[in-house]
Amino acid sequence: MDAQNLTYLFVFLSFSLYIGIAIWSKAGSTSEFYVASGGVHPIANGMATAADWMSAASFISMAGIIAFMGYDGTVYLMGWTGGYVILALLLAPYLRKFGQFTVPDFFGSRYYSTSARVVAVICLIVISFTYVAGQMRGVGIVFSQFLNIPIFWGVIVGMSIVFMYAVLGGMKGITYTQVAQYCVLIFAYLVPAIFISLMITGIPIPQLGLGAEVNDGTGLSVLQKLDNTLIELGFSAYTEGVKSKIDVFAITMALMIGTAGLPHVIVRFFTVPKVSDARKSAGYALLFIALLYTTAPAVGAFARLNFVETIHNTSYTQVADWFKSWESIGLIGWKDKNQDGKIQYHPGAPFEGKPSFAEDRRPDGSREVTNKPTESKNEVYVDRDIMVLANPEIAALPAWVIALVAAGGLAAALSTAAGLLLVISTSVSHDLMKQTLAKGLTDRQELFFARLAAAVAILIAGYLGIDPPGFVAQVVAFAFGLAAASLFPAILLGIFDRRMNKEGAISGMACGLIFCFSYIVFFKFVSPELNSADHWWFGISPEGIGTIGALLNLAISLAVSRLTAAPPPSVVALVDEIRIPKGAMSPTNSH
């Protein structure tokens, strides 16, 4: 069977599995729909959290980003794992003890006001929609590249699958589907990584292979060879970055506390039976995530080495087939500036913007790029996203591995999309309807609204996936920056500062949010030409500004709370209560 048919088969099998789980785990009550009745085993929850967390970006894009950023890629590796330490030590156990359905629930009770709840709902919806659009796009890309299905139909298929298990099963369906999706995606990620590590170093464990000698007889380690090769071509060393230290610091911190403040991650800890399980489950989640995150830098380095060696100074007629197949869908572009028929790879953009191609091919069969060339000697444009997807082809792995990677990419995108859609729908049905606008709803009516909201959210997400506004990629910084600057400090203070009151929390959130929002919008949209280290405040890029936003939030919350009335005794009692693990009840009983 060829790669295409195998891919159809793998995708079909994995989708059938997800739908089967959805039917088996249909939710009957709001408690099942929102938090799977709080009865999920910590290991299962760890896997579900890992799948929830690892999106199309982690699976498809991250290794490619690291391959091209080298040391600077560290911000994603540490930023997206270190957040779990904060989550486990500072948030998860207490929020589990609090024992409600949603993150805005915590804001509503702890800050004794509907406005705090509504502010939280707004932050949550903005963060989640930003994210989910990217997932649907990821689904579309995998379908179009592996199965030759147009992105439109790819997104429709993806939407229908998520619709099945998110709308029917709610949190219960999502949790058990995510466990299955974790298994699919981690297997799909590790298999090619192991093969490539074996091929380049002879060592089957990628984490060790990254430090091992390349088996080409030079006696150099992978990283030494990569450093040497890249420096020779005019790049900076792979193991040394070009970003300033303060910016690396700020971005890493913003991603860490942003991670800890993301509602779809936090809500996963509402689903375990006990406080001690919430702690354990954070540990398992990180363990399962780290399997992929410690493999990614190895995949990145191997891919970069392979890439350079395959294409540099190779004539187009002799270059490997994968180069041509990715060129034909426009993710690679080659402009033979010096007219020698060979591909030269150097730093800098080869031409302005993304490649646009002429109708006719050049005599050697390559596609004619019509963009205006730059001064740089570089002739190659490459989309970073292809690194993981093209890896099996670059390493000449069997067809079933390629099929596996396609199924894995879909699992990563769908699991994250479902988790996000669930927090959107619960915040609408529970926080906006039941707790704010229509307080008299019965459990059945609320469940109906939850399903309706999930269905509407899927349609909007699908639309954003098919017809993404040009700035989707740019606004990812929003999600983390906003979570870091708004939700995280308010939750943290709500647990650790008994004196914190609603005036402090709301003004802190508002300032953090507005500050980050303005900074990002200014540099990304209003004056993108000023978006460089010379103009940034303290040399911190828009990606890292969440760190400053969070500090600002903390400072303002503390100052305002000390100048205004103390919170009522019942709220102080609530804080004392959530600090003690004893007596954690499942949300059904406390509701």
Added chain:
Amino acid sequence: MQGEKDYWQANLKLVAKLLTIWFLVSFGFGIILVDQLNQIPFFGFKLGFWWAQQGSIYVFIGLIFYYVRKMKQIDKTFEVSDDEEE
């Protein structure tokens, strides 16, 4: 109530200790001191680079599981555990 206060203090002390290590391995070794540590070879890696892209993540996992174990003991000592069976 004194018991609950002591419990909270013990909890804060543990969390502070673990977060210090968290900061040291990631921001310390992986970012602030990375150039100095990169002078030291470590199993084919530069040490600073290894901390940034591998070591810190392993320590993160260790920290959470250590916290789980320690908190279990602290919960028991102060009789606030939610584990009825044990």
